[in-house]
Amino acid sequence: MTEPLVDAATAPGRHLPGVSADATAGPVAVQVRRQVWGRRRLVVGAALAPGLLWLLVQAGGGWTPAATPGWVALLAVVAVVGGLTLASYVPARGESWRDTLGCSPCAAVSGGTVLAAAFLVGQAPHQVGMALPALAVVLFGLVQRTSSTRDACVR
Numbered sequence: 159m160t161e162p163l164v165d166a167a168t169a170p171g172r173h174l175p176g177v178s179a180d181a182t183a184g185p186v187a188v189q190v191r192r193q194v195w196g197r198r199r200l201v202v203g204a205a206l207a208p209g210l211l212w213l214l215v216q217a218g219g220g221w222t223p224a225a226t227p228g229w230v231a232l233l234a235v236v237a238v239v240g241g242l243t244l245a246s247y248v249p250a251r252g253e254s255w256r257d258t259l260g261c262s263p264c265a266a267v268s269g270g271t272v273l274a275a276a277f278l279v280g281q282a283p284h285q286v287g288m289a290l291p292a293l294a295v296v297l298f299g300l301v302q303r304t305s306s307t308r309d310a311c312v313r
Contacts, residue, residue, distance in 0.1 A: 196250050203238070203245035210244075210272065211237035214292070217276040219283025232289040233279065239296045240272040246303045264302070271299030 214233045215221060247269065249258035259265060275292035282288040 198250065199242075199245040199248050202248050203241040206241035206244055207234075207237045210240045214240075214276055214279050218279040218289070222284070224284050226284070226286070229284055229286050229289055232286060232293060236275055236279075236289065236293050236296055239293065239300055240275060243268055243272060243296060243300045243303055246300070268299040268303035271295045 211234055214237055215225075215230070218229070218233065219225070247259055249255055275296045278288050278292040278295065
């Protein structure tokens with residue numbers, strides 16, 4: 159039988175493969191991450207993508223014959239990534255709005271990358287050269303939002 163605060167894998171006398179006996183002397187703290195993308199967030203991301211695509215196309219000069227299919231396809235990718243970035247602010251089941259939004263200034267930066275992408279696209283209408291940095295900006299926002307550790311807000 160094991161002690162209440164020690165699980166069976168780290169109990170005295172048990173040895174984990176590939177780990178020295180000294181490393182398993184005490185309890186091992188493991189942080190379990192929740193699933194980041196649930197159905198709720200994916201639906202919100204999919205719902206936001208068409209509106210973001212419209213916004214990006216309008217910021218980039220609108221629908222004209224000068225708009226190449228490659229430019230529109232690139233803006234569609236930017237819109238999908240931007241939609242997923244904004245959907246990361248929707249709380250997962252069991253989370254509160256306050257904890258999902260975050261309490262640090264860095265938590266707001268990811269949402270701002272979507273606006274920055276629209277600004278970049280508007281600087282050179284119908285140019286793939288500005289749509290690529292817009293994609294890089296929203297990718298940065300998505301990676302920053304999904305990979306950073308979340309601090310619990312002080313209540």
